[in-house]
Amino acid sequence: MDTIRLQKILHEHAVKPTANRIVLLRTLAAAERPLSLAELEQRILTIDKSGVFRTLAVFKEHGLVHVIDDASGARYELCHGHHHGHAVDDDTHVHFFCERCHTTFCLDHIPIPPVDLPEGYEMSTANYVVKGICPNCR
Amino acid sequence: MDTIRLQKILHEHAVKPTANRIVLLRTLAAAERPLSLAELEQRILTIDKSGVFRTLAVFKEHGLVHVIDDASGARYELCHGHHHGHAVDDDTHVHFFCERCHTTFCLDHIPIPPVDLPEGYEMSTANYVVKGICPNCR
DNA sequence: GTTCTTGCAAAATATTTGCAAGACG
DNA sequence: CGTCTTGCAAATATTTTGCAAGAAC
Numbered sequence: 546m547d548t549i550r551l552q553k554i555l556h557e558h559a560v561k562p563t564a565n566r567i568v569l570l571r572t573l574a575a576a577e578r579p580l581s582l583a584e585l586e587q588r589i590l591t592i593d594k595s596g597v598f599r600t601l602a603v604f605k606e607h608g609l610v611h612v613i614d615d616a617s618g619a620r621y622e623l624c625h626g627h628h629h630g631h632a633v634d635d636d637t638h639v640h641f642f643c644e645r646c647h648t649t650f651c652l653d654h655i656p657i658p659p660v661d662l663p664e665g666y667e668m669s670t671a672n673y674v675v676k677g678i679c680p681n682c683r
Numbered sequence: 684m685d686t687i688r689l690q691k692i693l694h695e696h697a698v699k700p701t702a703n704r705i706v707l708l709r710t711l712a713a714a715e716r717p718l719s720l721a722e723l724e725q726r727i728l729t730i731d732k733s734g735v736f737r738t739l740a741v742f743k744e745h746g747l748v749h750v751i752d753d754a755s756g757a758r759y760e761l762c763h764g765h766h767h768g769h770a771v772d773d774d775t776h777v778h779f780f781c782e783r784c785h786t787t788f789c790l791d792h793i794p795i796p797p798v799d800l801p802e803g804y805e806m807s808t809a810n811y812v813v814k815g816i817c818p819n820c821r
Numbered sequence: 822g823t824t825c826t827t828g829c830a831a832a833a834t835a836t837t838t839g840c841a842a843g844a845c846g
Numbered sequence: 847c848g849t850c851t852t853g854c855a856a857a858t859a860t861t862t863t864g865c866a867a868g869a870a871c
Contacts, residue, residue, distance in 0.1 A: 563826065563869090582861080593828050598862070600826095614752045614812065618860075639798055644807065658796035660777055660811075665818030669782065673798075674752065674810045680803030701844085701851065720836080731853050736837070738851095756835075 546574050558607040565592050569600045570609070570623075578651050579613045579620035579640065615642040615649050615674045622651065637671055643679035650679060684712050696745040703730050707738045708747070708761075716789050717751045717758035717778065753780040753787050753812045760789065775809055781817035788817060 551570050555562040586594050604610040613620045625636045639655040657673045689708050693700040742748040751758045763774045777793040795811045
C-alpha cells in the first residue's frame with residue numbers, strides 16, 4: 546500500500562505517522578493472516594522488538610488493530626471497520642487455528658455470531674477461534 | 684467431590700488415578716471459573732508447578748479439560764460433556780474476559796453458536812471469549 | 822527546550838524439559 | 847525389575863520496562 550494512504554489511515558485514528566508506524570502498518574496491511582509479535586519482528590528488520598511491541602500498543606489503543614488470542618498467544622491484525630475510537634469493535638470475524646501446523650487463518654467472510662450476554666456484562670469485542678485441522682494438513 | 688467419584692471420572696477417561704491427579708481434578712471440579720496454571724499452582728500447595736503442568740497435559744490428551752485462550756493466556760476447565768475420547772468437544776460454551784479486573788467468567792449456559800467452516804477445515808473444538816467489562820467492575 | 826519516539830539491554834513472566842528418585846504393580 | 851509418575855532445578859520462550867539518545871515541533 547502506498548505511503549500516503551497509510552498516513553491517512555494513521556491520521557484518521559489520531560496516530561502520529563512516524564516512520565516506524567508506517568512500516569508496521571504496511572506490514573500488517575500486507576499480511577494474509579494475523580501475525581504474532583515474533584513474526585512481525587522477523588518481517589520488519591528495521592524495528593526492534595520493543596519498538597514493535599510499543600507500536601502495537603499504540604495501534605491497539607487507537608483501535609487500529611485487534612488482538613486474536615489463540616493457542617499460540619496473541620496475534621495482531623488490522624481492523625477493517627471504520628470506527629475511529631475505542632468503541633465497540635464492529636469488524637470481528639472468526640479465525641481458525643490449525644493444531645497440526647499451528648497456523649492461524651483469518652476467515653474474514655465469517656462474522657462472529659452474536660450471543661446474548663447476561664445482565665451487567667458489557668461487551669467491547671469478541672474472540673472466536675475454531676481449532677482443528679486445516680485444509681493443508683489433512 | 685468425594686474421592687470415589689473423582690476416581691471414577693479418571694477411570695472413565697482411561698487415566699490412572701494417582702494422588703496428584705485426584706487432587707488436581709478435585710480442584711478443577713470445585714473451581715467456579717477456568718483457572719490458569721499459576722492459579723492452580725497456588726491453590727494446590729502439595730503439587731509442584733511442573734506436576735500441575737504435566738498433569739494438565741494428561742487431562743488434555745484424554746479430553747478431561749478444555750483450554751480457554753484469553754488475553755491472560757491459557758486457562759483450564761473441566762469438561763462436563765460425556766465423551767471419553769479425543770473426539771469433537773461437545774461441551775463448549777462462551778466465556779467472558781473482563782478487561783478491568785482480568786477475570787475470566789464461565790457463561791456455561793451460553794453454548795457457542797456454530798459457524799459453517801469453509802471446505803476442508805475440520806473442527807475439533809472452539810474458543811469463544813467475549814471481552815469487556817464485567818458486572819462487578821461497572 | 823519540551824515532548825514524543827526509538828533502540829538497546831535487561832528485567833519480569835510464563836512455559837517447558839532433564840534428570841534422578843520414588844511409587845506402583 | 848520395568849514402567850509410570852513426581853519434585854526440583856534449570857532451560858526456553860515470551861512479554862514488558864528502564865533509560866539514555868535522537869527526532870519532531
